[in-house]
Amino acid sequence: MKSVAVFCGSRDGKAPEYLEGAEIVGKELAKRNITLVYGAASVGMMGAVADAVLENGGRAIGVMPEFLKRKEVVHPDLSELIIVDSMHERKAKMADLADGFIALPGGPGTLEEFFEIYTWAQLGLHEKPCGFLNIHRYYDPLVQLFRHMLDxxxxxxxxxxxxxVDDTITGLLDQFQAFQPPSVNMNLKEDQT
Structure with missing residues (x-):
């Protein structure tokens, strides 16, 4: 695994554990020589993970739509900044650049980005691992929802x-390393998504 896309909030979140967790993620990615691919902002969870990657000698690639450059503060020290025309292009570019996908705590945009990638995996459009880093038990309600969908x-x-899902970045990345994609049967009558 050479690169991981991280989806996360452009806000700090209420609990200090969120930013602390983002920093731990950045340090671990740098330690493992895994390039960060993310939304290019310098604020909130996004900024914290990028700062930690860069401060620990890692590489951070930011992908940002042109229109967001006026709304979000682009991280000034990125290894590479890629400007695209739309949110759709942003997600497609991040998907192309990444070998795996992690959702840290964030809002609806974080979930939308993650679930599009997750759905692409269900449809067999990629065979890359996807996971939630459950910092401060943030994703417990979502884990419950997955159980409900199954039931x-x-x-x-x-x-x-x-x-x-894992509570630690080391555990989640270890799961990624062991990941074996399931076979995908595109006959929806047999394989309901």
């Missing part, structure tokens, strides 16, 4: 396991 038969077990 209500709106999600197949093999696809549930596409969304890995």
């Amino acid at each position: 209500q038969q709106f999600l197949d077990e093999k696809f549930r396991n596409l969304a890995m």
Whole structure:
């Protein structure tokens, strides 16, 4: 694994554990020589993970749509900044650059980015690992929702396991290393997504 896309908030979050967790992620990515691919901002969780990567000798690639350059503060020290025309292009570019995808705490945008990538995995459009880093138990309600989707038969077990969950970045990256993608049957009558 040479690069990981990290989806996360442009805010700090309420608890100090969120930013602390983002910094730990950045340090671990740099330690493992894994390039960070993210949304290019210098604020919130996004800024914290990028700062930690760069401060520890790692590489950070930011991907930002042109229109967001006026709303978000672009990180000034990125290894590489890629400007695209739209949010769709941003997600596609991040998907191309990354060997795996991690969601840290964030809001609706974070979830939207993650779930598009997760859905692409269900459809067999990529075979890259996806996971939630459950910092300060942030994703506990979402883990519960996945169980509910399974119980209500709106999600197949093999696809549930596409969304890995761990409380530590080391544990999640170790899961990524061991990841074996499931076979995908595109006949929706047999393989309901």
